[in-house]
Amino acid sequence: MEKSLMTATNVKFSNHIPDDIVFSILSKLPLKSLKRFGCISKSWSLLFDDNCFMTMFRNNLLTKDHPYYDYTSVLIQTKTRGGGGLYSLSSDNIVELDWPNPFRCPIQEEDNHPPSSSSSEEEEEEGSQDNPPVTRFCIVGPVSINGTLCLDNKNSNAELFLWNPTTNEFKFIPSSPILSAPYYHVWPTQTQVGYDHLKDDYKVIRSMCALPNLKSQPVFFWELYSLNSNTWSTIEADVPYSNDNVDVYTDGVCHWWGKREKHSYLVSFDFSNESFITTLIPSYVDDSDAFNYAVGRRLVLLNGSIALILTHSKTSMFHISILGELGIKDSWTKLFIIGPLPSLWNPIGSAKKNKILFENTSGGLALFDLSNKTIEEICVIPNPSFCITVVLHKESDLPIGGINN
Known part of the structure; x- marks a missing residue:
């Protein structure tokens, strides 16, 4: 032993x-x-x-799997100077949807019933003083939250409302008191939406620009709307706003690309903590001058990771870098260099796992698979425009005011 x-x-x-x-x-x-x-x-x-x-x-x-892709449908919004279209994308076709018209009935502060259908088709198409055109909406944010979308009424600088496409319920967001302040002019420059999971609250954050008078320099500040309190509040923060309003959203935090002086940043806003985080983007990631229009930039969410896509139009090459940790400049890594892909020119977003949705050169949409480097043609866009955005929408029967129920 x-x-x-x-x-x-x-x-x-x-x-x-x-x-x-x-x-x-x-x-x-x-x-x-x-x-x-x-x-x-x-x-x-x-x-x-x-x-x-x-x-x-x-x-x-x-x-890797991520709940970001657990959606019901992909909404495609085309934007033009005169309006825009809304489409639902399936695996084999694209279907045009009707924009809602909440202006057919008076705004209800406490009881937001779906609009009545008494308006004529002529009023819907042409609009009037009481019923403005319904084609100049812009969906705020890349995803619906608990089935609810936030729409920005382009007929007004300040009018926002919430819309559940499944129940056709509306809720108007009240105008901010700052709009009635004694400024010469004030307008929003960027709007983002998100969900505060700690307080079960739907929130809107936006950057505002104000001119105190004709001779003064513009003043920038941030406003935050809370659905629970139905009020706006001001946030003091010196962070760059988005120049193109293209953002990504995941896990209660929205992110956008911004620039200040000669530096590029990823700016993030946590809706639960109501705080900003800035992450410097190193030159080897954003390897081009901000005013070089031959290089495009797009933020996407790639299997749960924040990714920045640089599009080099002259070479048809696409550089994809991902971020490891918010606030840490050195956590960026250039992970993929794909191309040349002369048939693709504009990455729109990541609508499926491992796949990036592109506009192609023939006026249609295509998916590029990062796993096997293949291109899948999806459809032709009925009315091509200078700007296309993708919104992932998941149907929900929850009432807008009862997200926390």
């Missing part, structure tokens, strides 16, 4: 783990963790220069 124990204690174990096992484990980690573990050893800090490891990391990233 004693001899047996002595034999067992003399056995030597190796602390060395084969590289293929280490690579396999590390490649499954989130980018945030992987960046932090780079300080453990020099070899781990060089993993992003290893082609074999990066291939495994990309493949694992593309196999």
